[in-house]
Amino acid sequence: DQQVKQNSPSLSVQEGRISILNCDYTNSMFDYFLWYKKYPAEGPTFLISISSIKDKNEDGRFTVFLNKSAKHLSLHIVPSQPGDSAVYFCAASEGGGADGLTFGKGTHLIIQP
Amino acid sequence: DAMVIQNPRYQVTQFGKPVTLSCSQTLNHNVMYWYQQKSSQAPKLLFHYYDKDFNNEADTPDNFQSRRPNTSFCFLDIRSPGLGDAAMYLCATSRVGEGSQPQHFGDGTRLSIL
Numbered sequence: 050d051q052q053v054k055q056n057s058p059s060l061s062v063q064e065g066r067i068s069i070l071n072c073d074y075t076n077s078m079f080d081y082f083l084w085y086k087k088y089p090a091e092g093p094t095f096l097i098s099i100s101s102i103k104d105k106n107e108d109g110r111f112t113v114f115l116n117k118s119a120k121h122l123s124l125h126i127v128p129s130q131p132g133d134s135a136v137y138f139c140a141a142s143e144g145g146g147a148d149g150l151t152f153g154k155g156t157h158l159i160i161q162p
Numbered sequence: 163d164a165m166v167i168q169n170p171r172y173q174v175t176q177f178g179k180p181v182t183l184s185c186s187q188t189l190n191h192n193v194m195y196w197y198q199q200k201s202s203q204a205p206k207l208l209f210h211y212y213d214k215d216f217n218n219e220a221d222t223p224d225n226f227q228s229r230r231p232n233t234s235f236c237f238l239d240i241r242s243p244g245l246g247d248a249a250m251y252l253c254a255t256s257r258v259g260e261g262s263q264p265q266h267f268g269d270g271t272r273l274s275i276l
Contacts, residue, residue, distance in 0.1 A: 053204070081262040092166070092252055092267035093205070100262060138204070147193045147217070147258045149207035150265060 052076045053141050055153035063161050068126040070156050072139030075120065079141040083150065084113060084124045087136045096137075097124070126158075134160045165189070168253050168268035175243055176276050183238040183271045185253030194236040195265060196228060197252040205252055211236060212258065240273075248275045 054073045062068045070084075080101040085093035099106040099113045099122070106113050112125045126133055136157050140150040166187045175181040185194065193212050197205040209218045211230040225247070227239045240247055250272050254265040 051204075058202075083264055085267075090269070092168075092269040095264040095266065098262070098264055142262070147210060147212040147256070149195050149197070149210055149219075150205075150254075152204035152206075154202065154204045 051153075052079075053139055053151050053153040055137075055139055055156050057156050058154070059157040059159065061159045061161055062129050064131060065128045068124075068129045068133065068158055068160070070124040070126075070137050070139075070158065072122050072124075072153055073120060074122075074141055074151075076141070076143070076151070077120070078143045079151070080144065081142045082113070082115060082122050083140045083142075084111075085138040085140060086133075087138060087155070093138055129158075129160045131160050131162065134158060166253055166255055166266055166268035168251075168271050170271060171269065172272050172274070174274045174276060177245065178242045181240050181243055181273065183240075183251050183253075183273070185236045185238075185268055186234050187253075187255045187266075188234070189255055189257070189266060190233065191255035191257045191266070192233070193256045193258050194230060195254040195256070196236070196238050197254065199250040199252060199270075200248075208238070243273070243275050245275050248273055 083098040084096040087093045097111045115122045136155040138155045139153040195210040196208045199205040208222045229237045250270045252270045253268045256265045
């Protein structure tokens, strides 16, 4: 029973264009959402997060949008750069406490020159 | 740089032979987590320590145990590894008590079972 779903295993985007990665969740108790970036042979690196009290959070080229009614969030990267090629994981948690994260399976983003 | 360090990066063990993976942190975070990630799958939480309190996930096999002798170190013990335990094991830390905070991950230990 996957509570966090990333339905696109891979995404190819041209350098300079916008990359949009999507994530859906089923657990209405989730109130904190994160995106992690992972290069091969490295651990996930925190990218950006959003609390359920917000619908948008922006950090430089990265923006996360949250649609609570649709239980959907997305990560926008603009403009996309070659160094953005990586696997992106969507994750969620409840309550901001010590509980662990529930991850999606990831989307492999490939930025083409 | 403050960080989460996992040793070793690669571990090979024999079927049924106990193995221990280690994690240390210099972030002074009060929570440490262990995740298992199999190929093309989502990382899955095994258990976590909140200070000295151990919290096991309901579906974590009994084969897996953990120790946290102090704030900085946490160990994952696999008592009798089976072929299905071959995976990447990720350690993470976070600071709880200051609102929602992200978890910080180490680079993982890739475990192979012969």
